[in-house]
Amino acid sequence: MDSQPTALSSIDVLIEAVGRGSQDALKRLYEIESRRLFGIALRIVHRPEIAADVLQEAFVQIWQNAAAFSAERGAGAAWLTGIVRFRALDAVRKLGRETLTDDPALGDAVLDPDVIEKIDAVAEAGALKRCLGLLDDEQRRCIVLAFVHGLSHSEIAERIKAPLGSVKSWIRRGLLSLRRCLQP
Amino acid sequence: MIPENPEDLHVLAGEYVLGVLDEPDATEVAEALTTNIELRRAVTFWEEQLNPLSELASPAPPPPGTWEAIEARITKPASKPTSPPFWERVALWRWSTAGFAAAAAALALWIATTPAPGPRFVAILHAPQQDQASWVATAGRSGLVVRAVATATPPSDRVFELWAIAPDAARPRSLGVIPPDGELRLGTVPPDLRNGATLAISVEPVGGSPTQQPTGPVVFVGLVTAV
Numbered sequence: 001m002d003s004q005p006t007a008l009s010s011i012d013v014l015i016e017a018v019g020r021g022s023q024d025a026l027k028r029l030y031e032i033e034s035r036r037l038f039g040i041a042l043r044i045v046h047r048p049e050i051a052a053d054v055l056q057e058a059f060v061q062i063w064q065n066a067a068a069f070s071a072e073r074g075a076g077a078a079w080l081t082g083i084v085r086f087r088a089l090d091a092v093r094k095l096g097r098e099t100l101t102d103d104p105a106l107g108d109a110v111l112d113p114d115v116i117e118k119i120d121a122v123a124e125a126g127a128l129k130r131c132l133g134l135l136d137d138e139q140r141r142c143i144v145l146a147f148v149h150g151l152s153h154s155e156i157a158e159r160i161k162a163p164l165g166s167v168k169s170w171i172r173r174g175l176l177s178l179r180r181c182l183q184p
Numbered sequence: 185m186i187p188e189n190p191e192d193l194h195v196l197a198g199e200y201v202l203g204v205l206d207e208p209d210a211t212e213v214a215e216a217l218t219t220n221i222e223l224r225r226a227v228t229f230w231e232e233q234l235n236p237l238s239e240l241a242s243p244a245p246p247p248p249g250t251w252e253a254i255e256a257r258i259t260k261p262a263s264k265p266t267s268p269p270f271w272e273r274v275a276l277w278r279w280s281t282a283g284f285a286a287a288a289a290a291l292a293l294w295i296a297t298t299p300a301p302g303p304r305f306v307a308i309l310h311a312p313q314q315d316q317a318s319w320v321a322t323a324g325r326s327g328l329v330v331r332a333v334a335t336a337t338p339p340s341d342r343v344f345e346l347w348a349i350a351p352d353a354a355r356p357r358s359l360g361v362i363p364p365d366g367e368l369r370l371g372t373v374p375p376d377l378r379n380g381a382t383l384a385i386s387v388e389p390v391g392g393s394p395t396q397q398p399t400g401p402v403v404f405v406g407l408v409t410a411v
Binding site for chain 1: 191194195198199201202203204206207228229231232233234235236237238239240241242243244245246247250251253254255257258259354355394395397398399
């Protein structure tokens with residue numbers, strides 16, 4: 001394996017090795033990434049046993065699709081996050097949001113207008129943080145609620161007690177502003 | 185409808201990555217991703233740009249046994265996955281000479297005995313790196329029929345599941361579980377099934393793959409050809 005200086009690129013290298021059929025590489029990837037990915041799943045599905053199923057499905061999918069992972073797919077960590085989030089959203093759709101016990105802590109981090117301060121602590125968030133800072137509070141809040149908690153348009157509307165149409169338009173306008181700001 | 189306007193396309197990709205689309209729209213985007221490069225780039229853009237937000241979810245240790253469960257599902261002593269994925273390797277298997285002769289004979293017989301007008305596709309499926317035709321698939325106006333032409337039964341507690349991979353697709357799409365009598369009929373021809381596509385059969389748990397992608401070994405493959 002190539003020696004790579006940063007954690008991110010070593011994830012890419014591991015994914016490539018998984019794509020060549022290395023179970024050892026998948027195990028190493030699990031050791032490095034499972035806590036982060038389990039945390040992401042748990043935020044969306046709330047129940048640890050469901051989050052564990054999500055993680056299992058995600059790693060089986062990583063095993064099967066790693067060969068198709070390529071430079072076009074971009075950074076490996078984001079690819080892994082995407083797989084886990086989509087499996088978690090599938091689980092929510094299948095089981096229904098109501099059967100998943102609501103986490104009393106849900107929203108504390110993101111309903112808080114200071115979410116931008118919390119993002120501050122996140123490494124590698126420079127451009128995103130700056131661009132999120134340009135959004136209206138509502139736009140930012142909706143985008144973070146959707147991404148971190150996996151809430152749909154209508155769930156966000158319910159959660160922040162706003163009309164559905166407004167939520168849709170905040171997200172749409174927020175995405176447009178973010179794209180303008182983030183694109184080189 | 186996937187918009188062509190770059191701004192609308194980017195918003196749709198962003199909504200898809202956020203996960204706020206309703207199910208029909210999300211499915212439409214997922215399907216279009218296999219063929220629409222601009223859409224794929226837009227989705228990758230959002231996945232990468234928004235990824236730092238995922239750190240707002242605190243990391244937590246998965247329950248013990250999770251890795252072992254994953255390991256049990258990926259360990260297939262008989263057919264360890266290798267790179268590239270099986271549907272890209274089909275080209276290497278498909279025209280082995282003896283197999284082609286036998287398959288062509290089977291196909292000629294099939295065509296001669298199956299009256300149906302209109303544009304048609306056929307595929308002969310055989311075990312990877314083996315010659316004998318095991319399944320014949322024909323598709324036409326009356327739909328798709330896949331039938332075993334040699335004895336082929338799945339292991340106990342397992343079923344065969346049929347997959348189609350469009351010529352430009354990134355991943356297979358399930359066409360359904362093959363009934364125990366060895367014949368699968370679909371009333372319509374799936375859009376993925378066209379000249380140059382691949383059909384594949386994998387071994388799956390009863391009820392079919394739980395992941396919408398093959399989880400077990402791929403035991404038969406064949407190339408779809410227009411006739």
